[in-house]
Amino acid sequence: MGGFLTLLYKELLRFWKVSFQTVAAPILTTLLYLLIFSHVLAEHVQVYEGVKYTAFLVPGLAMMAMLQNAFANSSSSLIQSKITGNIIFILLPPISYVEFFAAYVLAATFRGVVVGLGIFLVALLFVSVPVNYPVWILLFALLGSGLLATLGIIAGIWAEKFDQLAAFQNFIILPLSFLSGVFYSIHSLPNFWQHLSRFNPFFYMIDGFRFGFFGVSDVSPFTSIAVVCGCFLFLSLLTLHLLRTGYKLRN
Amino acid sequence: MVPAIQISQVHKRFGAVHALRGIDLEIQQGQFFALLGPNGAGKTTLINILAGLSRADTGAICVMGFDVTKQYRQARRAVGVVPQELVFDPFFTVREALRFQSGYFGLAKNDQWIDEIIHHLDLGEKANTNMRALSGGMKRRVLVAQALVHKPQVIVLDEPTAGVDVSLRQGLWQFIRKLNEEGHTIVLTTHYLDEAEALCKQIAMLKQGIIVALDTTANLLNRFSGRSLTLRLEPAQLPESLHRLLTHQEKELFTLSIADFSELEKVMVELRLAKVQILEMELNQPDLEEVFVKIMSKQ
Numbered sequence: 001m002g003g004f005l006t007l008l009y010k011e012l013l014r015f016w017k018v019s020f021q022t023v024a025a026p027i028l029t030t031l032l033y034l035l036i037f038s039h040v041l042a043e044h045v046q047v048y049e050g051v052k053y054t055a056f057l058v059p060g061l062a063m064m065a066m067l068q069n070a071f072a073n074s075s076s077s078l079i080q081s082k083i084t085g086n087i088i089f090i091l092l093p094p095i096s097y098v099e100f101f102a103a104y105v106l107a108a109t110f111r112g113v114v115v116g117l118g119i120f121l122v123a124l125l126f127v128s129v130p131v132n133y134p135v136w137i138l139l140f141a142l143l144g145s146g147l148l149a150t151l152g153i154i155a156g157i158w159a160e161k162f163d164q165l166a167a168f169q170n171f172i173i174l175p176l177s178f179l180s181g182v183f184y185s186i187h188s189l190p191n192f193w194q195h196l197s198r199f200n201p202f203f204y205m206i207d208g209f210r211f212g213f214f215g216v217s218d219v220s221p222f223t224s225i226a227v228v229c230g231c232f233l234f235l236s237l238l239t240l241h242l243l244r245t246g247y248k249l250r251n
Numbered sequence: 252m253v254p255a256i257q258i259s260q261v262h263k264r265f266g267a268v269h270a271l272r273g274i275d276l277e278i279q280q281g282q283f284f285a286l287l288g289p290n291g292a293g294k295t296t297l298i299n300i301l302a303g304l305s306r307a308d309t310g311a312i313c314v315m316g317f318d319v320t321k322q323y324r325q326a327r328r329a330v331g332v333v334p335q336e337l338v339f340d341p342f343f344t345v346r347e348a349l350r351f352q353s354g355y356f357g358l359a360k361n362d363q364w365i366d367e368i369i370h371h372l373d374l375g376e377k378a379n380t381n382m383r384a385l386s387g388g389m390k391r392r393v394l395v396a397q398a399l400v401h402k403p404q405v406i407v408l409d410e411p412t413a414g415v416d417v418s419l420r421q422g423l424w425q426f427i428r429k430l431n432e433e434g435h436t437i438v439l440t441t442h443y444l445d446e447a448e449a450l451c452k453q454i455a456m457l458k459q460g461i462i463v464a465l466d467t468t469a470n471l472l473n474r475f476s477g478r479s480l481t482l483r484l485e486p487a488q489l490p491e492s493l494h495r496l497l498t499h500q501e502k503e504l505f506t507l508s509i510a511d512f513s514e515l516e517k518v519m520v521e522l523r524l525a526k527v528q529i530l531e532m533e534l535n536q537p538d539l540e541e542v543f544v545k546i547m548s549k550q
């Protein structure tokens with residue numbers, strides 16, 4: 001087993017050993033959102049023709065949870081190792097910066113996807129959700145989680161304290177994911193907010209993901225995938241650059 | 252034979268602090284080498300650069316001929332570092348920590364060597380204990396074990412015996428000595444100078460980021476710290492001819508500095524001629540502490 005596989009295995013084990021907190025808890029939280037919002041709003045809102053509001057909510061909520069958990073996984077793993085100092089155990093061996101990057105992204109993506117799948121399966125107990133284009137679903141699930149996993153690495157490298165990481169999460173990740181059309185279609189927004197949403201990459205992740213289920217979306221899934229891929233590429237290159245130069249990790 | 256460690260013109264700054272100011276150092280394979288210096292001299296900074304945990308501003312370090320940044324894979328395989336800080340991963344037991352550390356070096360079937368390290372470092376009883384539950388001394392042993400999982404040719408120990416009890420110290424040095432006899436190059440930093448004196452053949456002293464002394468232990472001891480002789484005399488009077496050797500007097504106790512044993516002979520003769528009787532005599536061996544203090548106060 002090479003250094004990369006060991007690191008990947010360790011990162012997977014790290015969240016899997018506490019899967020009650022890292023997988024079960026976000027699934028439960030998301031289901032509570034689903035039950036409460038659908039109960040309150042189901043009678044009043046119809047976003048797409050022939051799609052029940054409760055069903056409409058499922059992909060958006062699932063995606064939001066995937067993104068948040070992918071981010072949480074890589075960022076918290078890194079900051080914990082940094083603060084306890086045991087990050088040296090992976091900095092001393094001959095693991096390349098690309099392997100380092102890949103291991104953290106893959107493990108965090110995996111957690112994101114497991115959480116998303118869990119939400120989807122449990123939601124099916126309450127509401128039926130069509131699956132029109134599974135390939136789009138998978139593509140957006142993987143790319144979205146990967147993107148946030150990458151962002152998590154950046155945050156984990158940059159932050160020196162837990163509260164800096166919490167700030168990153170509360171002031172960037174959370175607003176962007178809430179304002180991305182999880183609970184509504186952006187077409188229902190006033191013009192100004194509609195335009196603003198188009199600058200939010202999270203919007204494209206959720207819109208494209210939802211397209212895979214319902215076959216309808218606010219923008220073309222090709223546009224969405226292009227935006228998501230572009231962002232992923234940009235952040236990956238940035239992260240690889242940070243890792244290669246040893247920014248903050250090998251100061 | 253390529254040197255185990257070759258350091259050339261290494262500079263490192265932390266903001267206004269110039270932690271390393273042009274370090275040049277070559278350590279040959281098979282050496283048992285001490286890097287000494289007061290706190291803040293730059294020892295850990297130098298080790299971190301050597302291990303790839305930090306980068307030099309300018310200059311280069313090669314381990315077994317491999318540049319630590321350009322050929323980092325080979326360089327890191329060649330070196331095992333025991334860090335100064337007592338760090339551990341609370342996620343693992345001792346054995347798991349060693350298995351994962353092996354895995355990071357790409358060594359899958361390493362259990363035989365891991366067992367051997369566990370045995371030599373006396374970790375057997377704690378092998379399946381979580382890292383969190385270990386005492387400080389035990390954690391230190393695991394750090395040593397982790398540094399050795401990939402059988403590195405060069406072993407660097409940054410204050411490995413700080414806060415460690417005597418029996419562990421002895422056990423640790425016995426094991427490290429064995430590794431040195433098998434051909435591993437050992438570099439250590441310590442504040443216990445008697446330890447360095449007993450173990451290391453070569454010594455570099457670092458002060459404020461500069462190497463201020465570099466020699467064999469024997470040469471340093473001879474050059475900076477002659478032997479001294481303390482005598483209690485009756486009558487309490489030193490013959491005129493011996494005054495040039497006197498370094499210290501306290502009542503009837505006279506301390507003379509002598510260069511070597513032939514001078515001892517001369518002192519005896521002079522005393523006999525002067526009919527002075529020796530009531531007590533003590534010959535003091537040179538010691539590294541004295542050398543260290545002298546060198547550090549010189550610059």
Ligand SMILES: Nc1ncnc2c1ncn2[C@@H]1O[C@H](COP(=O)(O)OP(=O)(O)O)[C@@H](O)[C@H]1O
Nearest residue numbers: 265268270288289290291292293294295296297
């Ligand atoms: N990460 C850092 N940031 C700022 N200053 C540092 C850092 N690491 C070391 N220093 C400074 O560099 C100098 C050398 O430190 P160090 O290498 O730890 O010394 P030693 O190990 O010999 O006690 C000290 O003045 C220390 O304060």
Ligand SMILES: [Mg+2]
Nearest residue numbers: 294295296335
């Ligand atoms: Mg130090």
